[in-house]
Amino acid sequence: MTEIKAKGYLSPLTEEAKTNKWLYLKEWLCTTDAKRIGVLYLAFSAVMGLFGGILSILIRIELAHHGPVLFADPSLYNALPGFHATAMIFFFIIPAFTGAGNFVVPIQIGAPDMAFPRLNLAAFWILPPAALVTFFGFFINSLPEFGWTGYPPLSNNVYSGMLGADFWVLGLVLVGVSSTMAAVNFLATIFNMRCKGMKLFQLPLFTWSIIVTSFLILAATPVLTSALLMLTFERMFPGVFHFFNPAGGGDPVLYQHLFWFYSHPAVYIMILPGFGIISSVVQTFSRKHIFGYVLMAWSMMAIAVLGFVVWAHHMYTTGIALEVRVGFMFLTMLIAVPTGIKIFSWMATMWGGSLKFDTPMLFAIGFIAMFTLGGLSGVVLASVSVDIQLHDTYYVVAHIHYVLVAGSMLTLFAGLYYWYPKVSGKMYNEFWGRVHFWLTAIFLNVTFFLQHWMGVAGMPRRYYDYDPQFEWANMISSGGAVVLFLAQLIFVANLVWSWKYGEDAEDNHWYGDGIHLEWMVPSPPDHHNFPEPPEWKPIIRQHVSADQPGGLWHRQQ
Amino acid sequence: MSAQDGSVMEGPGPGEESLGVTNGKIGMWTFLVMDAMTFAGILAGYARLRWTPDSMWPFPIDAFGVIGIQLTALNTFILICSSVAMVHVLAEQMRGNMDRAEKWLMATIGGGLIFLGIQAFEWTHLIIDKFHLLMDAGYNQNFPATFYLLTGFHGMHVAVGVIYNTIILMAIRRGRVTKDHTSTVEIAGLYWHFVDLIWILVFTFVYLI
Numbered sequence: 001m002t003e004i005k006a007k008g009y010l011s012p013l014t015e016e017a018k019t020n021k022w023l024y025l026k027e028w029l030c031t032t033d034a035k036r037i038g039v040l041y042l043a044f045s046a047v048m049g050l051f052g053g054i055l056s057i058l059i060r061i062e063l064a065h066h067g068p069v070l071f072a073d074p075s076l077y078n079a080l081p082g083f084h085a086t087a088m089i090f091f092f093i094i095p096a097f098t099g100a101g102n103f104v105v106p107i108q109i110g111a112p113d114m115a116f117p118r119l120n121l122a123a124f125w126i127l128p129p130a131a132l133v134t135f136f137g138f139f140i141n142s143l144p145e146f147g148w149t150g151y152p153p154l155s156n157n158v159y160s161g162m163l164g165a166d167f168w169v170l171g172l173v174l175v176g177v178s179s180t181m182a183a184v185n186f187l188a189t190i191f192n193m194r195c196k197g198m199k200l201f202q203l204p205l206f207t208w209s210i211i212v213t214s215f216l217i218l219a220a221t222p223v224l225t226s227a228l229l230m231l232t233f234e235r236m237f238p239g240v241f242h243f244f245n246p247a248g249g250g251d252p253v254l255y256q257h258l259f260w261f262y263s264h265p266a267v268y269i270m271i272l273p274g275f276g277i278i279s280s281v282v283q284t285f286s287r288k289h290i291f292g293y294v295l296m297a298w299s300m301m302a303i304a305v306l307g308f309v310v311w312a313h314h315m316y317t318t319g320i321a322l323e324v325r326v327g328f329m330f331l332t333m334l335i336a337v338p339t340g341i342k343i344f345s346w347m348a349t350m351w352g353g354s355l356k357f358d359t360p361m362l363f364a365i366g367f368i369a370m371f372t373l374g375g376l377s378g379v380v381l382a383s384v385s386v387d388i389q390l391h392d393t394y395y396v397v398a399h400i401h402y403v404l405v406a407g408s409m410l411t412l413f414a415g416l417y418y419w420y421p422k423v424s425g426k427m428y429n430e431f432w433g434r435v436h437f438w439l440t441a442i443f444l445n446v447t448f449f450l451q452h453w454m455g456v457a458g459m460p461r462r463y464y465d466y467d468p469q470f471e472w473a474n475m476i477s478s479g480g481a482v483v484l485f486l487a488q489l490i491f492v493a494n495l496v497w498s499w500k501y502g503e504d505a506e507d508n509h510w511y512g513d514g515i516h517l518e519w520m521v522p523s524p525p526d527h528h529n530f531p532e533p534p535e536w537k538p539i540i541r542q543h544v545s546a547d548q549p550g551g552l553w554h555r556q557q
Numbered sequence: 558m559s560a561q562d563g564s565v566m567e568g569p570g571p572g573e574e575s576l577g578v579t580n581g582k583i584g585m586w587t588f589l590v591m592d593a594m595t596f597a598g599i600l601a602g603y604a605r606l607r608w609t610p611d612s613m614w615p616f617p618i619d620a621f622g623v624i625g626i627q628l629t630a631l632n633t634f635i636l637i638c639s640s641v642a643m644v645h646v647l648a649e650q651m652r653g654n655m656d657r658a659e660k661w662l663m664a665t666i667g668g669g670l671i672f673l674g675i676q677a678f679e680w681t682h683l684i685i686d687k688f689h690l691l692m693d694a695g696y697n698q699n700f701p702a703t704f705y706l707l708t709g710f711h712g713m714h715v716a717v718g719v720i721y722n723t724i725i726l727m728a729i730r731r732g733r734v735t736k737d738h739t740s741t742v743e744i745a746g747l748y749w750h751f752v753d754l755i756w757i758l759v760f761t762f763v764y765l766i
């Protein structure tokens with residue numbers, strides 16, 4: 001039996017586990033250490049991300065030519081977009097950010113662990129069963145075809161009587177419970193367990209983003225839960241409950257209101273932690289303090305608050321009053337202001353900085369460029385008159401993928417490469433990291449850019465087939481999607497290989513330029529994060545131009 | 558600093574910079590934000606279904622009758638009294654008088670049980686004698702549906718609260734919650750007062766206006 005020679009928090013806790021890999025595995029699966037739970041979250045979300053990716057490849061293969069390609073039966077195809085969205089949103093992006101938060105946040109605030117370690121473990125362990133429940137329809141061949149939105153009447157028991165739909169709803173409720181538990185834990189940890197000197201406006205922006213995201217989760221997710229509960233009751237007892245059924249005095253638009261009251265803030269749940277990651281990465285690789293720190297924190301709060309009053313921009317075509325729609329249009333466009341503050345602050349941070357173009361920074365810059373595109377197409381969609389034309393076309397698909405793939409996913413990659421030396425104690429292969437970046441950056445544009453045009457030209461989303469005039473563009477899009485997916489395998493292989501064979505990482509790995517507490521502890525950190533409670537020397541934030549003392553970190557010393 | 562491995566039951570405590578309360582209290586407050594939003598979602602649905610033109614929603618007085626409303630008003634009073642009893646539990650515990658705290662806690666639990674009993678009676682009565690008459694009279698079918706959802710979801714919270722308080726009662730009897738563990742009782746009290754508060758909202762929406 002070989003001995004397990006891992007360092008830091010990766011090392012076995014007991015003597016027996018050192019030689020028995022099953023005991024070591026059990027130690028991991030029952031761990032209450034936030035760092036290990038974070039790694040579990042990330043591993044789980046990687047699996048689900050690949051699953052969601054495979055679903056998207058199936059969709060794109062089917063759409064490569066017009067007419068049937070892969071599925072003779074359109075109803076199987078109809079189920080795929082909804083499950084692709086479900087896998088990516090609820091089981092890939094949200095858990096991945098929760099995982100990153102679990103690892104990084106307690107260290108960044110100088111705490112030994114999360115406030116409720118066992119709740120933390122429970123929140124993680126709800127996820128795998130929730131995934132099984134959500135996707136149970138695949139095992140019993142009963143897949144709902146109502147997309148990820150599940151609008152009634154399409155999703156009621158008359159049009160979607162299949163058992164798989166009930167499992168899907170139940171699975172989503174479970175995911176909601178899990179992410180709420182994580183949010184409660186994050187807030188208690190961040191508000192109450194900061195080390196000496198770590199005032200609220202000293203917190204790293206990633207930790208700030210987790211605070212704002214947790215509030216979004218607390219306030220938004222339960223509204224989705226209540227809508228799903230109503231939907232379930234209506235599906236289970238159609239004679240008694242008629243919430244969304246006009247024949248019984250109900251209102252189908254009510255579901256849409258409740259659903260989007262969650263699902264619009266959900267896009268910020270999926271992007272704000274990414275904003276936090278980019279703020280960390282940009283300042284480290286520019287060797288400058290983040291520009292406009294206080295405004296960066298407040299703009300995240302502004303985005304969160306505004307995010308709750310814009311939901312009806314998804315419902316311009318449902319027949320709500322024009323005055324109401326115009327109001328929502330105005331509020332939606334207002335969100336571009338705090339978002340713009342963030343984009344410009346990142347650029348101002350880089351301005352005059354001593355830039356280093358390692359993989360995390362490449363992803364950060366790629367994100368800023370691509371996300372701006374996604375944000376701008378969002379402003380286009382926000383205008384009522386334009387949206388009535390573009391609603392339910394591929395333009396919407398293009399927009400959401402520029403926001404979530406070019407947004408959330410690129411930030412996630414930036415964060416994973418950035419903290420990988422800290423998490424594993426090893427260094428990933430820089431060459432393959434850059435190959436991964438360039439393939440991803442190029443082929444996500446190949447995949448999604450033409451979809452803007454398809455949408456404007458009138459190709460509807462979610463359909464099994466399309467007009468032959470769109471064939472060339474769909475062909476390019478499908479080819480891009482396949483390469484994009486294969487490029488992610490490079491990423492997985494790189495990280496897995498480096499975990500074992502990579503070079504040892506430094507404690508403050510990125511040229512000694514990390515300024516937050518996670519870079520002050522060994523790589524990988526110890527079981528308890530800090531041998532004794534650390535003290536944070538407050539950063540005095542004032543504007544210093546790059547050629548003045550204090551403008552660049554290396555000139556400070 | 559407390560250890561992190563699974564053998565230690567308690568989580569780590571507050572850090573140097575904190576809000577000056579226990580971690581558990583922040584946990585409960587944030588949980589209640591979430592719970593309040595769940596009720597907000599259901600209540601918003603209720604409002605939307607009820608206050609639309611031609612919704613054919615019966616007036617409470619027609620649906621429940623004077624006796625029905627009075628009985629539920631009494632039930633509301635019982636739940637408020639139970640909440641007051643919970644305040645006394647904490648007060649007595651802080652004075653170090655665990656015997657009296659235990660008695661007040663029993664009163665709290667008793668109030669919750671009586672509330673659930675009266676509500677079960679009310680449900681049975683409405684299902685057997687009332688709702689089908691309303692439906693025959695052409696009223697909105699979502700009147701009973703929302704009634705079940707709102708009062709049922711709230712009743713579930715009362716049931717959870719009764720179990721929660723019973724666990725604390727047993728912990729007091731076994732000496733695991735003593736006069737030093739005020740935050741445990743305080744956190745349970747937060748939950749119980751919240752359930753009370755939500756009921757006042759539900760009662761107002763369903764029975765009064």
Ligand SMILES: [Cu+2]
Pocket residue numbers: 263264267310311313314
């Ligand atoms: Cu939206």
